[in-house]
Amino acid sequence: MSGLLRPMDHWDRTRQDGPLTVRMEQAGDTLTVRAIGELSRSTAETFEAELRLAISGDASTVDLDLGGVGLIDSTGLRSVVRIANQSLRAGGRLRMRRASAPVQQALEWGGLEHLLSFVD
Numbered sequence: 119m120s121g122l123l124r125p126m127d128h129w130d131r132t133r134q135d136g137p138l139t140v141r142m143e144q145a146g147d148t149l150t151v152r153a154i155g156e157l158s159r160s161t162a163e164t165f166e167a168e169l170r171l172a173i174s175g176d177a178s179t180v181d182l183d184l185g186g187v188g189l190i191d192s193t194g195l196r197s198v199v200r201i202a203n204q205s206l207r208a209g210g211r212l213r214m215r216r217a218s219a220p221v222q223q224a225l226e227w228g229g230l231e232h233l234l235s236f237v238d
Contacts (some may be wrong), residue, residue: 135164142172150175150215154186157194157221165194169201173212180205182238185216195224202233213237 133140138161151172157165172180184190184198190200198221205212214234217225225231 133164133168135161137161138164140165140168142168144177147178148181149175149179150181150183153184154181157184157187157197158188158189158191159193162193162197166197166201169197169212170204173201173205173208175207177206178211178213181215182212182234183215184221187218187221189222190224195228195230199228199230199233202230206233210235 130144131142136157137156137203139154143150143152149172150168155161169180169182186193187194190198199207202212212234214236217236222231225233
């Protein structure tokens with residue numbers, strides 16, 4: 119697996135993989151996972167690994183923020199679907215906090231906007 123892991127605290131961490139940065143920040147019982155950059159074939163493995171780690175933890179809620187994703191391809195979309203399904207099987211603690219226009223469009227085109235609950 120490529121990328122540089124920089125642990126900062128118990129759940130506060132940043133992982134960089136080429137054009138993708140994944141940041142995890144815990145505030146109380148909520149863990150927020152922010153993806154910034156490209157969610158594509160070259161970065162999907164890192165994205166999925168970080169989200170698997172987040173939803174396997176003890177946070178009562180995991181908020182996914184994809185507002186900083188400027189590009190998502192079919193492999194990136196497939197990663198979002200896999201993680202959403204894994205979360206549903208594990209109790210459904212994953213919610214979508216923000217989604218960029220490309221992510222929203224990909225979810226709508228795929229008929230997948232129902233997989234994650236959206237929160238404000």
